Amino acid sequence: GAGVSQSPSNKVTEKGKDVELRCDPISGHTALYWYRQRLGQGLEFLIYFQGNSAPDKSGLPSDRFSAERTGESVSTLTIQRTQQEDSAVYLCASSSSSGEQFFGPGTRLTVL
Amino acid sequence: AQRVTQPEKLLSVFKGAPVELKCNYSYSGSPELFWYVQYSRQRLQLLLRHISRESIKGFTADLNKGETSFHLKKPFAQEEDSAMYYCALSRTGRRALTFGSGTRLQVQP
Numbered sequence: 260g261a262g263v264s265q266s267p268s269n270k271v272t273e274k275g276k277d278v279e280l281r282c283d284p285i286s287g288h289t290a291l292y293w294y295r296q297r298l299g300q301g302l303e304f305l306i307y308f309q310g311n312s313a314p315d316k317s318g319l320p321s322d323r324f325s326a327e328r329t330g331e332s333v334s335t336l337t338i339q340r341t342q343q344e345d346s347a348v349y350l351c352a353s354s355s356s357s358g359e360q361f362f363g364p365g366t367r368l369t370v371l
Numbered sequence: 372a373q374r375v376t377q378p379e380k381l382l383s384v385f386k387g388a389p390v391e392l393k394c395n396y397s398y399s400g401s402p403e404l405f406w407y408v409q410y411s412r413q414r415l416q417l418l419l420r421h422i423s424r425e426s427i428k429g430f431t432a433d434l435n436k437g438e439t440s441f442h443l444k445k446p447f448a449q450e451e452d453s454a455m456y457y458c459a460l461s462r463t464g465r466r467a468l469t470f471g472s473g474t475r476l477q478v479q480p
Contacts, residue, residue: 262414290466292466292467292468294468294470299472300472301375301377301457301470301471301472301473302415302457302459302468302470303470304467304468304469307466307467309466315465315467318467350415354466358466359417359420360417360466360468361416362414362415362416363414364414365414
């Protein structure tokens with residue numbers, strides 16, 4: 260593909276609902292990352308997948324957040340029981356062994 | 372824990388003027404430092420990394436371990452340099468990046 264893709268581009272949900280965000284990495288990239296960017300702030304690391312290794316979940320802010328990745332393909336970030344403070348742009352990135360991370364366009368999540 | 376600080380939210384300069392975007396970090400090990408850029412309505416993309424020692428689009432950045440800084444510099448700013456710039460750090464053996472809060476560079480004609 261041309262680059263990392265994410266869907267949906269925008270998501271508006273009501274407080275308490277669950278949401279799923281999708282990331283399609285660049286084909287052949289073994290590593291996949293999720294970041295969150297709140298308004299006016301830098302990116303916060305959430306979770307990192309590398310091949311078949313156990314994911315690095317050290318950035319997940321609460322147990323309402325989880326992510327899965329099937330092999331070296333698509334990843335889904337799930338937020339359960341959304342809160343207003345979850346409103347942010349969620350960015351996905353992928354990288355090959357060179358380490359340069361290529362970012363997707365992001366999903367803007369708004370929790371009303 | 373590691374931290375990246377970009378003290379300026381906004382830096383406004385005139386075309387042709389020198390630019391320096393400041394970045395300081397705190398990390399006890401040997402970090403790898405990066406500058407990422409996001410142009411209007413475009414994705415975040417890598418501008419340069421300290422291990423490459425390259426000049427990209429006229430920008431350079433030198434890692435100063437004594438001052439724990441990685442400032443981004445360009446001698447003559449161009450209008451097309453207007454963008455958000457993020458400094459980022461990765462720890463030894465860990466690919467995940469820690470980002471600063473970003474500096475918006477405005478280059479006026």
